[in-house]
Amino acid sequence: MPHTATSPHPYQQLRRELLRRNDVDGAQRGKALAQLTDTWLGELAGAAGVTVGGVSLVAVGGYGRGELSPYSDVDLVLLHTSETPPEYAEMIAQRLWYPIWDSPVRLDHAVRSVGGARSLARTNLTELLSVLDVRHLAGDAALAAELRRRTLADWRALAPERLPALLRMCTERWDRFADLAFATTPDLKNSRGGLRDMVVMRAVAASWVADCPHQGLDEARAELLRVRDAMHVVVGRSSDRLQPQDQAAVAEHLHLDGPDALLRKVSAIGRLVGQAIDLTWHRVHRALSAPTGAGRAPQRRPLADGVVEHDGEAALARAADVRDPVLPLRLAAAAAQAGIPLAPAALAKLAQSATGLPARWPADATREFLRLLGSGQPLVGVWEALDQAGLIGRWLPEWERLRSLPQRDPVHVYTVDRHLVQTAVEAAALVRSVARPDLLLVAALLHDVGKGTGEDHSAAGARLVPPLCQRLGFADADTDVVVRLVRHHLLLAETAVRRDPDDPATVATVAEAVGDVGVLDLLEALTQADSRAAGPGAWTNWRARQIHALAARVRAAMSGWPLPRDQQPVPGAHPAVPAGTDAPADTAAPADTAAPADASATGAEVEVTRQGPELTVLVTAADRLGLLADVAAALAAERLTVDAVRADRAGGTAEQRWIVRSEFGDPPAPAAVAARVRASVNDPAGSRALVARRAQSGTRTDFPPALVSVVPAASATATVLEIRAHDQPGLLHRAADVIAEAGLDVSLALVDTWGAEAVDVFYLHDSSGGGLPAGRADQLAARLTAALNGSGGAGAAR
Numbered sequence: 023m024p025h026t027a028t029s030p031h032p033y034q035q036l037r038r039e040l041l042r043r044n045d046v047d048g049a050q051r052g053k054a055l056a057q058l059t060d061t062w063l064g065e066l067a068g069a070a071g072v073t074v075g076g077v078s079l080v081a082v083g084g085y086g087r088g089e090l091s092p093y094s095d096v097d098l099v100l101l102h103t104s105e106t107p108p109e110y111a112e113m114i115a116q117r118l119w120y121p122i123w124d125s126p127v128r129l130d131h132a133v134r135s136v137g138g139a140r141s142l143a144r145t146n147l148t149e150l151l152s153v154l155d156v157r158h159l160a161g162d163a164a165l166a167a168e169l170r171r172r173t174l175a176d177w178r179a180l181a182p183e184r185l186p187a188l189l190r191m192c193t194e195r196w197d198r199f200a201d202l203a204f205a206t207t208p209d210l211k212n213s214r215g216g217l218r219d220m221v222v223m224r225a226v227a228a229s230w231v232a233d234c235p236h237q238g239l240d241e242a243r244a245e246l247l248r249v250r251d252a253m254h255v256v257v258g259r260s261s262d263r264l265q266p267q268d269q270a271a272v273a274e275h276l277h278l279d280g281p282d283a284l285l286r287k288v289s290a291i292g293r294l295v296g297q298a299i300d301l302t303w304h305r306v307h308r309a310l311s312a313p314t315g316a317g318r319a320p321q322r323r324p325l326a327d328g329v330v331e332h333d334g335e336a337a338l339a340r341a342a343d344v345r346d347p348v349l350p351l352r353l354a355a356a357a358a359q360a361g362i363p364l365a366p367a368a369l370a371k372l373a374q375s376a377t378g379l380p381a382r383w384p385a386d387a388t389r390e391f392l393r394l395l396g397s398g399q400p401l402v403g404v405w406e407a408l409d410q411a412g413l414i415g416r417w418l419p420e421w422e423r424l425r426s427l428p429q430r431d432p433v434h435v436y437t438v439d440r441h442l443v444q445t446a447v448e449a450a451a452l453v454r455s456v457a458r459p460d461l462l463l464v465a466a467l468l469h470d471v472g473k474g475t476g477e478d479h480s481a482a483g484a485r486l487v488p489p490l491c492q493r494l495g496f497a498d499a500d501t502d503v504v505v506r507l508v509r510h511h512l513l514l515a516e517t518a519v520r521r522d523p524d525d526p527a528t529v530a531t532v533a534e535a536v537g538d539v540g541v542l543d544l545l546e547a548l549t550q551a552d553s554r555a556a557g558p559g560a561w562t563n564w565r566a567r568q569i570h571a572l573a574a575r576v577r578a579a580m581s582g583w584p585l586p587r588d589q590q591p592v593p594g595a596h597p598a599v600p601a602g603t604d605a606p607a608d609t610a611a612p613a614d615t616a617a618p619a620d621a622s623a624t625g626a627e628v629e630v631t632r633q634g635p636e637l638t639v640l641v642t643a644a645d646r647l648g649l650l651a652d653v654a655a656a657l658a659a660e661r662l663t664v665d666a667v668r669a670d671r672a673g674g675t676a677e678q679r680w681i682v683r684s685e686f687g688d689p690p691a692p693a694a695v696a697a698r699v700r701a702s703v704n705d706p707a708g709s710r711a712l713v714a715r716r717a718q719s720g721t722r723t724d725f726p727p728a729l730v731s732v733v734p735a736a737s738a739t740a741t742v743l744e745i746r747a748h749d750q751p752g753l754l755h756r757a758a759d760v761i762a763e764a765g766l767d768v769s770l771a772l773v774d775t776w777g778a779e780a781v782d783v784f785y786l787h788d789s790s791g792g793g794l795p796a797g798r799a800d801q802l803a804a805r806l807t808a809a810l811n812g813s814g815g816a817g818a819a820r
Contacts, residue, residue: 033062034125041092041255048251048276049244056090059127060159063098067160070117076106077114078161080169083130086155089217089243091250093260095130096122097152101165104135128260136169143173147188150177151221154228174228181229185306192222192299202292204436206285206428210250211262215292217246219299232305235298235366242291249288252276264288282428289426289437297406304363308334325356335365344375350413351390358397358404366407373411381493388495391417395463398450405443420490423474435557438473445469448551456543461500464491465507465544466551472508484509503541507548510535514549515560518568519666519774520744520783523575527738532576539580546573563636564665564681626703630692637662637682637689639696643703645676648762650771653678654755655709656702660695661685664754667771713752728810730803732796733783740769740785741793743803747810749780757782760809764802765789 036058040051060081067079083097084090100118102111115133122129134142143150153173158166177184195212199205202213211217220243223234252275253261257268264272269281278284323331328342328349336357342349350372357364379387394401408414414421427438436444449466453459468490472482484505491501513535521528536542549569553561577583626643641653650669657664662682669678683689702709728747736742745757754773761768761784770785786802788794794802 033058037126048248051092051251052090052247053088055092056085056088059085059090059096063096063122064160066118066121071114072100072118072161076103076162076165077101077111078163078165079118079159080166081157081159082155083152084155084217086152086157088157089247091247091260092254093128093258094254095128095260097130098159099131099139099156100133101139101161101169102133102135103162103165104137106135136165136172139169140172140176144176144180147184147191151225154225155221177225177228178230181231182310185226185229185231185310188222188225189303189306192219192303200435201296203289203296203426204292204440206430206432207263207265208285208288208292209263210246210253210288213292215294215296215299216262217243217250219295223299223302226302226306232302232309234302234305237366238294239298242294245287246291249276249284285428285437286426289428293406293426294410297403297410300403301363301366304334325360326352329353329356331360331362332365335363336360336368337365338368338371344371345377347377347379348384348387348390350376350408351387351394351417354404354408355390355393355397358394358400361397361400363403364407369407369411369413373413376413378416383493383495385495391494392460392463395446395467396450396453396459399447401447401450402443409439418490420471420486424471427474429473433556433560436555438470441555442467442470444555445548445551448554449547452547452551456547457540458500458503458544461503461507462544462547462551464494464496465504465511465548468504469508469511469548469552480509480512503544506535506537506541507544510545511548511552514545514569514572515553515565516774518572519565519772520781521736521742521772522740522770522785523568523572525737525739525785527736528572529575529579532572533580536576536580539577542573542577542580546570562665562683563634564683568666626700628696628699630696630699632689632692635683635689636665637680637692637695639678639680639682639699641676641678641680641699641703643676645671645674647765647767648759649676649703650678650768651755651758651762652702652706652709653680653699654758655706655713655752656699657682657695658752658755659702659709659712660690660698661751662689662695664771664773666773667768669768669770671767710755713755728807730806730810732799732803737785737793739793740787741799743784743786743799743806745780745782745784745806745810747780747782753780753810754782756809757784757806760806761786761802764805766794766802 037055040046040055040058043051046054063079071077072079078101080086080099080101081097082099084094085097090096100111100115111133115131119129119131122131139149139153143153150173153169154177156166156170156173192214195218196214199209199212199216200214202208202210202215205213209216220239223239226232227234249264249272250262252272253264253268256271256275264284266281269284273279273281273284276284276287278287321331321333324339325331325336328339328346329352330337330339336353338344338349338353346352353364353368353372383391394404397404405414409421409425415425421439424439424442425437429436429438429441434441445466446463449462453462456462468487469483470479471486471490472479472484475482475486487505487508488501491504492498496504513532517523517528517532521531523529532542536545546569550561550566553565553569626641628642629640631638631640639653639657643649650667654664654667657680661684663685665681665683667678667680669676671677689695698709726748728745730743730745733742733744745753747753754771758768758771765788767787767789768784769787770783772783774781774783786794786799788798793799
């Protein structure tokens with residue numbers, strides 16, 4: 023249907039000029055763009071017949087709030103009265119929509135009666151949030167006012183019933199889009215602490231059930247709109263996700279010093295809004311769960327000296343001495359131990375009035391600080407509130423460098439400071455396992471304090487910790503323990519998955535570094551807490567078994583006990599189910615567990631056992647060079663990722679134990695894996711061809727080159743090679759091919775994958791069973807480097 027011809031408004035030209043201007047603040051551009059669009063749509067509406075008689079054009083959602091980013095949708099509703107014939111309303115709508123469709127504007131439109139829009143808002147929370155920001159553009163202004171008035175009345179009447187559903191909707195969104203303050207690719211709109219949560223808080227406040235904090239939110243919204251404006255200008259399209267490849271250009275557009283500065287800016291906004299949304303929902307919960315009736319007074323109960331719980335928040339007692347330098351710590355510890363938030367008014371008062379702590383903290387300050395660190399999950403919200411109020415920076419000036427510091431390692435899901443707090447949360451669950459829980463908690467909070475210095479962060483942290491611990495009131499001997507934990511906080515995690523825990527040299531190296539069993543206990547707990555806090559990929563069942571088994575061997579060696587042979591670093595066919603794992607073992611059917619008679623016919627006896635997400639594959643076959651590579655090809659063909667493999671041989675028979683898991687989804691059936699392995703041992707051509715096709719299907723070849731190195735003194739009985747490369751299908755089997763061509767045996771292979779990066783370690787022996795001469799080891803490293811980087815040799819194909 024052709025649109026009504028009118029004198030064209032120079033909208034598109036003016037819009038292009040506005041978007042090209044670099045001297046306009048992003049928030050100002052959004053308002054100017056909204057005003058320009060208002061004028062254009064008003065003219066289009068008049069030409070289409072949107073007059074005062076029974077129809078009204080209204081803006082809703084972000085456009086209703088006047089927040090129009092360069093490529094945002096324009097959300098419009100053509101309202102009409104119940105007496106307006108639907109055909110007439112649709113005719114006017116078509117006249118109005120067509121010229122908008124012919125423009126570069128992204129239109130989201132609807133035609134509804136006032137009653138229909140109201141009914142939809144009563145049942146659909148997304149529509150409710152949009153309609154609460156309704157704004158009249160053209161036509162009968164009374165219709166827009168009526169819709170807003172009735173929608174607000176409905177919302178206030180139904181809010182006690184509907185607010186829990188709104189919270190569930192928010193929680194589902196947060197689970198999907200993560201946290202604006204800590205995500206490496208934040209979604210400015212949908213992440214927790216983003217623009218959507220500001221809309222939600224407006225809706226909660228409008229319900230009259232509970233109010234939301236207001237301080238700083240208007241500025242935060244304006245800042246976030248500036249970032250989104252810059253992102254739209256840079257990428258030239260609508261987007262809310264701040265992608266890594268765009269961050270440098272967006273930062274330059276905003277005159278910021280690089281991508282890290284941009285992420286820190288976004289993180290600061292997300293933290294403020296995230297704290298506000300948490301407090302808002304806490305107040306909603308208190309309001310909805312509180313007894314009703316006139317005369318109800320807020321509850322007060324004492325929590326600590328000078329601290330009370332007041333209506334569900336930790337507040338100051340009436341007689342509290344705000345000049346007491348320990349009072350802020352006592353308030354924070356009491357709140358976290360009680361699992362309640364800090365009252366914003368109390369926090370603001372202390373931030374303004376509290377006296378600073380002395381250069382060396384008194385014992386009661388140290389005690390309250392440790393109570394805070396040991397509170398578990400409530401620590402997160404309390405620490406964030408303290409940091410927003412500026413108190414953390416006063417107590418720990420080193421924190422200023424760490425605040426909102428991004429981590430480019432894909433394993434980490436948090437910024438540095440948030441990771442440190444989460445490590446303390448995880449450590450609080452492990453305090454019963456160590457003799458000095460205070461040192462565990464402090465080391466958990468400080469283990470990455472050296473990040474952001476430009477140095478090796480473990481060494482830098484060990485240098486920074488002594489004055490920090492002394493300020494916190496720790497004795498010199500305790501400070502020395504924390505220093506050792508910080509310096510070696512990666513030791514167990516890296517050694518357990520990159521070295522043979524059965525090798526005496528491995529055990530001796532760790533024992534020398536930790537010094538005594540007490541420190542080892544602390545380091546084992548710190549490693550677990552650090553790994554859990556990093557993200558799900560850093561603490562798998564296999565990694566946990568490796569780390570605990572290595573610690574057990576070192577502990578036995580340091581104590582003079584026999585090595586605990588029952589704790590296998592690389593489990594056999596039936597590993598124990600870790601605590602909390604509810605998946606039953608799924609063992610291959612008899613057809614998948616070849617009998618000895620079948621082994622001679624097929625060339626291999628294969629047993630596959632499933633335990634939760636992992637498969638243990640036990641292969642017994644006639645010993646020969648290349649056997650490891652053939653089995654690796656079979657497992658890669660089944661899209662299985664290798665966590666570890668141990669190869670043993672005796673009397674011409676080889677036995678391999680593999681720990682594998684699926685690349686994605688559930689692992690394949692044990693019977694299918696067993697069949698594939700037996701076939702590959704007998705004739706590996708099919709598996710190798712399949713893996714080669716998958717490797718060649720990748721579109722990128724610009725990854726950093728693989729690095730192969732000989733690890734000196736890593737083993738007393740073998741040569742240890744370490745491969746660092748981009749993780750890709752068949753990496754292990756191609757490396758094993760080169761090793762087999764060199765006439766070498768692999769006694770142990772350990773695979774460590776961090777995000778998209780793999781670290782594979784091979785323990786090698788020559789035909790005599792010993793290690794390699796230095797020259798031959800270097801030659802092999804060079805051959806592997808060439809092969810893995812596509813410069814020739816076996817497996818050079820990618």
